[in-house]
Amino acid sequence: MQTKTASVxxxxxxxxxxxxxxxTKVLKFKAENxxxxxLDGExxxxxxxxxxxxxxxDEQGDSDANVKAKIGN
Structure with missing residues (x-):
């Protein structure tokens, strides 16, 4: 991911x-690394x-948090 960030x-x-x-924020999906x-040393x-x-x-890549927010739980 670092290489792709530097390339962009x-x-x-x-x-x-x-x-x-x-x-700029980083969200890693089920990442082991x-x-x-x-970016530029920061x-x-x-x-x-x-x-x-x-x-x-979210990090899990599912919609649970989105559904809970929509129904108010």
Whole structure:
């Protein structure tokens, strides 16, 4: 994942785009590798879940958290 992150950063920079390190989060799905992901020497924050387009996505890759949030449990 570190290699892919560095690759995205390099391609972005080549077209004058930058990745905001403070807004970039890492969510690992069922990952065995717990190494931190860095961008320009800064470690990116790991999160257990996040909301994307109104749906909750978590480390398990399932929709349990999203369903519970929708029904209020």
């Amino acid at each position: 950063a390099a391609v972005s920079a080549s077209v004058s785009l930058s990745i905001h390190k403070g807004k 717990s190494n931190p992901i860095t 470690t990116l924050e790991n999160v257990e879940s996040f909301t994307y387009l109104g749906s909750i996505i």
